[in-house]
Amino acid sequence: MPARRRRLAQSVAATVVAGVMLAGCGNQPASNSTEAPAAAAADPKSAEGAKGNVTLCGGKDASGIHKNTTAAFNKANPGMTAKYTEIGSTTDESRTQAVQRLEGKSTECDIFMTDVIWTAEFASQGWLLDQTELIDGIKDRLIPSTTESAKYDGKYWATPFYTNAGLIYYQKDKVAKPETWQQLYEEAAKAPGNGLVYQGKQYEGLTVNFLELLYSAGGEVLDDAGEVVVDNDTTRKVLEFMAGGIKNGSADRAVLTYSEDPTRLAYESGNFGYQRNWPHVYRLLNATKMAGTFGVAPLPSFDGSSKASGVLGGWNFSISAHSTNPGAAVAYINFATSPDWQKHVAMDNSQAPVNEAAYSDPDVVAKMPFAAELLDSVKGAKPRPVSPVYPQISQAINKNVYAVLSGEATADEATKRMAEEIETAKATF
Numbered sequence: 001m002p003a004r005r006r007r008l009a010q011s012v013a014a015t016v017v018a019g020v021m022l023a024g025c026g027n028q029p030a031s032n033s034t035e036a037p038a039a040a041a042a043d044p045k046s047a048e049g050a051k052g053n054v055t056l057c058g059g060k061d062a063s064g065i066h067k068n069t070t071a072a073f074n075k076a077n078p079g080m081t082a083k084y085t086e087i088g089s090t091t092d093e094s095r096t097q098a099v100q101r102l103e104g105k106s107t108e109c110d111i112f113m114t115d116v117i118w119t120a121e122f123a124s125q126g127w128l129l130d131q132t133e134l135i136d137g138i139k140d141r142l143i144p145s146t147t148e149s150a151k152y153d154g155k156y157w158a159t160p161f162y163t164n165a166g167l168i169y170y171q172k173d174k175v176a177k178p179e180t181w182q183q184l185y186e187e188a189a190k191a192p193g194n195g196l197v198y199q200g201k202q203y204e205g206l207t208v209n210f211l212e213l214l215y216s217a218g219g220e221v222l223d224d225a226g227e228v229v230v231d232n233d234t235t236r237k238v239l240e241f242m243a244g245g246i247k248n249g250s251a252d253r254a255v256l257t258y259s260e261d262p263t264r265l266a267y268e269s270g271n272f273g274y275q276r277n278w279p280h281v282y283r284l285l286n287a288t289k290m291a292g293t294f295g296v297a298p299l300p301s302f303d304g305s306s307k308a309s310g311v312l313g314g315w316n317f318s319i320s321a322h323s324t325n326p327g328a329a330v331a332y333i334n335f336a337t338s339p340d341w342q343k344h345v346a347m348d349n350s351q352a353p354v355n356e357a358a359y360s361d362p363d364v365v366a367k368m369p370f371a372a373e374l375l376d377s378v379k380g381a382k383p384r385p386v387s388p389v390y391p392q393i394s395q396a397i398n399k400n401v402y403a404v405l406s407g408e409a410t411a412d413e414a415t416k417r418m419a420e421e422i423e424t425a426k427a428t429f
């Protein structure tokens with residue numbers, strides 16, 4: 001049995017025992033069965049009368065959304081106290097921190113904020129409570145792709161909090177609203193202050209930035225049957241395009257060190273024309289002297305020949321199988337995903353709600369004028385490959401994209417290596 005799968009079987013068995021005792025729910029491991037027993041489930045009724053502390057663990061709260069949500073929850077629920085603990089500044093760091101705690105069966109975090117790409121891995125390891133009953137009660141009002149991101153093996157392992165789709169911020173006085181990536185790169189190279197900033201550091205953000213161009217150019221990493229199909233001319237074309245942009249100055253070379261926050265801060269210097277980033281940047285940028293000077297556009301198409309497509313991002317609430325207060329965790333999730341609080345997600349933090357009705361609410365549109373375009377972007381965004389070994393697949397992508405951008409490999413070498421390393425990653429599960 002491969003090491004990972006063995007670990008999975010052991011971990012699921014351990015989780016069921018712990019989860020049943022702690023969550024106090026009735027799932028019993030099937031006796032005399034050779035199958036791994038079902039993981040314990042979060043009980044929707046456990047929120048009634050819940051009290052005590054609930055700790056959420058997640059990435060850096062750059063937009064302030066968790067600060068606002070915990071404060072509002074605590075005000076509305078005098079018997080409970082929610083606290084947000086930051087465990088990493090990029091999604092990669094937060095995952096490492098979360099995995100360490102989950103493998104060590106730590107009870108520190110009741111809820112982990114899980115990136116949409118972690119569901120398969122975390123669920124298959126038996127680290128989470130099954131949230132199928134919770135989701136079944138609310139999924140009719142949520143954007144389908146967001147609940148889909150919480151699904152693995154026919155069950156829901158998380159409840160989506162906010163979704164995400166990449167946007168282009170552009171300086172209206174310097175550059176045009178982009179229709180194609182080619183036009184954006186051309187405009188960006190015209191004058192020193194027109195350049196593009198994006199997430200080019202070697203981490204998940206670079207995987208996303210690359211896939212946004214690849215998907216828009218009609219490319220893919222895995223096909224519907226899960227076969228690796230990345231070794232082709234579309235991939236080479238996109239890699240050459242991105243590397244050319246760094247060489248000719250369309251994109252500042254410093255992007256090779258940027259994750260989301262450094263990208264935003266660089267753009268706030270006023271020295272750039274375009275920024276690729278997520279919707280939360282809208283509110284933060286509006287709080288600077290740049291308020292009123294920038295436009296927000298959906299991601300462009302690749303060269304006009306295929307439809308623009310983004311990559312679906314977003315963060316979900318997962319309840320740790322080792323939570324000592326799953327009732328309060330469920331209460332928190334109910335609060336944060338309620339139609340009313342979902343409006344605040346957009347109005348106060350310019351994050352993309354998962355509750356679809358929020359996008360056409362007049363209060364939301366007043367604060368977030370691009371709400372309709374954002375909903376279109378979210379609905380048009382494609383998921384990243386779904387796999388329990390996604391982190392390794394992504395590393396194979398961002399490592400090789402980075403090698404081309406930094407001039408260490410040709411597009412052809414990197415494409416071949418990317419495909420080989422994705423095959424190797426897949427073979428480990």
Ligand code: GLC
Nearest residue numbers: 091115116164204205313314
């Ligand atoms: C955002 C997205 C997340 C993505 C990450 C990449 O946090 O919501 O899905 O993986 O950016 O840096």
